[in-house]
Every structure is written in C-alpha cells, then in structure tokens.
Amino acid sequence: MNSAIFFNHIKPNNINKGIIKAFEAFSKKHEDIIIYLIQSPLSEDIHYDHEDKAIVVLSPGHKIIFLNLGDTADFENYYDDFISDLEAISSRYKYQSYIGRARLWKDDLTAKYDINNNEINIQNLFEECILPSKLKRKCELIISLLTGCINDITK
Numbered sequence: 001m002n003s004a005i006f007f008n009h010i011k012p013n014n015i016n017k018g019i020i021k022a023f024e025a026f027s028k029k030h031e032d033i034i035i036y037l038i039q040s041p042l043s044e045d046i047h048y049d050h051e052d053k054a055i056v057v058l059s060p061g062h063k064i065i066f067l068n069l070g071d072t073a074d075f076e077n078y079y080d081d082f083i084s085d086l087e088a089i090s091s092r093y094k095y096q097s098y099i100g101r102a103r104l105w106k107d108d109l110t111a112k113y114d115i116n117n118n119e120i121n122i123q124n125l126f127e128e129c130i131l132p133s134k135l136k137r138k139c140e141l142i143i144s145l146l147t148g149c150i151n152d153i154t155k
Contacts, residue, residue, distance in 0.1 A: 007036045007147075015053055015069050018118035023057070026122040033126065035059050036147055043148035046085055050078035058143045061136055063111045063129040072114065079112060089145050099138050109139050 006027035012020055020037060027035050036058040039051040048054075053070030066082070068075035087102040089095075099105060111129050131139055144150060 005031055005034050007034075009036065009038045009042060010055060013052055016055060019055055019067065019069065019115060019120060022118070022120055022122060033059055036143070038146060040082070041085060041089055041146050041148075043145070043150065044085065044089065048078050048081055050074040054078050056082070056146075057125075058146060059126065060140055060143060061131055062126055062139075063109055063131060064139065064142065064146075065125065065129055066110060066112045067120075068112065068114045075112075075114075079110075083110070086142065086145065090142075093145065093150050095141055095145060099141050105135075105138060105142075108135055109142065 006024055008020055008024065010016060010020060023035055023037060027033065038056045038058065039054060040046045040048060050070060053068070054075060055067040055069065057065035057067065059065075066075075066079055083102050083106055087096075090099060090102075109131070113125065
C-alpha cells in the first residue's frame with residue numbers, strides 16, 4: 001500500500017517484510033516524513049545479488065540509509081556496487097558537477113546499519129541520520145536520481 005508519504009518499491013520476502021511493515025506503520029504516524037524504500041535505482045534495470053537482503057531508505061533531509069538484513073561481506077559489495085551505479089547515473093545526467101564524485105560525499109550522505117531479527121527503532125534511525133542544512137540539497141539531488149525524478153540540473 002502506498003500513500004503520498006510512503007513509497008515501497010520492494011517485493012516483500014521472509015527477510016524484509018517485517019522491516020517494510022515497520023516503515024509503513026511509522027509513516028502513518030509521521031506524516032511529515034516522506035519515505036521511499038528501494039533496493040536499486042528506480043530509473044535503471046539493475047539487480048544486485050544481495051538486494052533481497054537489503055533495503056535503501058530515502059527521505060529528504062536525511063542521509064541515504066542502507067539497511068543490511070543479511071551477510072555483512074555481501075552487503076559491503078552491494079553497497080559499493082550501488083554507489084558505483086549511482087555515480088554512473090549521476091555522470092549520465094550531468095549531475096556530477098553539482099553533487100561531485102561519490103568518494104567526496106558518500107561518507108557524509110550515506111549511513112549503513114546491520115539489522116538483526118527485524119529489530120529496528122525507526123525514530124532513532126531518522127534522528128541519527130538528519131543532515132545539516134548545507135548537505136540537504138545535494139542529498140535531494142541524489143534522491144531524485146535514485147527515484148527516477150530526473151530534471152534539468154541547471155534548474
């Protein structure tokens with residue numbers, strides 16, 4: 001179920017369905033927070049080996065949150081591949097001159113968390129991942145690339 005503030009682009013499975021439900025319930029109580037759940041960039045036909053055990057949380061004003069629901073080594077490869085593909089999309093749509101190379105922003109604009117037994121405190125997660133004002137616009141541009149809402153960057 002999607003509302004104006006919660007967008008789920010993940011096929012539920014036994015590993016992720018509890019987390020998806022938790023985010024959906026959270027969004028109903030916090031209508032001021034827009035939440036996208038994805039596993040890969042929506043504008044691309046990209047699939048990753050670990051994507052069924054990972055969730056990427058996008059929310060304006062917050063870091064891009066990568067949730068690992070499985071093996072850590074596989075997750076690190078997933079994260080690296082995801083960032084690499086994001087950088088390629090950024091270059092293709094000429095966003096790189098505005099957001100820079102991933103190596104310059106990924107530590108400031110992304111966060112990674114291991115989730116065990118579907119236990120997650122979403123409120124704390126969002127509080128830990130609030131961005132300072134100076135980074136919000138850059139993250140919004142990255143979110144637009146990931147959600148397929150790609151506009152003329154000069155505007």
